[in-house]
Amino acid sequence: MRIIIRYFFRTLRLVLTPFMLLNEKLSTPKSMTRTPDEQARADLASKQLALYQFSACPFCIKVRKEIARLGLNIETRDAQHDQQHRSDLEAGGGHIKVPCLRIKREDGSEQWLYESGDIKAWLQKRFETA
Template sequence: MRFIFKLIRFILTPFMLLSEKLTTPKGIQRDQASQAKIDADCLQLALYEFKACPFCIKVRKEIARLSLNIKKCDAQNNPVHRQTLAEGGGRIKVPCLRITDKNGDVQWLYESNDIIIYLQQRFATN
């Protein structure tokens, strides 16, 4: 049974990634100063993802639409990122947004819709 799911993923992955590439929206255009401030704010964020996860693709599209330069961490193929996600977030589930505040406190936000709402509230009006 596991083999069947791996085979299906193997077959579908290129199509999912191509679809993402073709349907990712253009980013919001901001003046240089505004974009520089947003880029600085994004240094406090990291998205833990699996490349072909449909929910991760959904979040990456919103990140592109909002013109955010958020670090992406491959938790599927990179054992360091996977371990960080497991230890910090408490589980290996993606997508997960790591949010570090000004005091250095870290919050782990799971669920694609929650991540998208957070990003829209924080960056869509800037």
């Protein structure tokens, strides 16, 4: 019975994934406008960030939409299909859970921020202009 349930959910994921990705593409908001200097500062700060994610994860989609809305160029790392990124996430963050934002600080230390709501709040506090 357990194997039937497992295959049912795998099949359901395979069927729903294209629709979730299409919905993300169609509903992603336009990015906020910044002056060229502000955008350059945001791009520089974004280089210190990396989002570990799965492509069809609804919580990851939520974070990617916020990244697009804020007009950020944050590297996304596929922790589902890329074994190196998966290993880095487990070694740095402590466990394999997405979405996870890796924040590299100026002193060289790293912070691993989990939970889509926390990531969105941190990005808004850090990058949203008043």
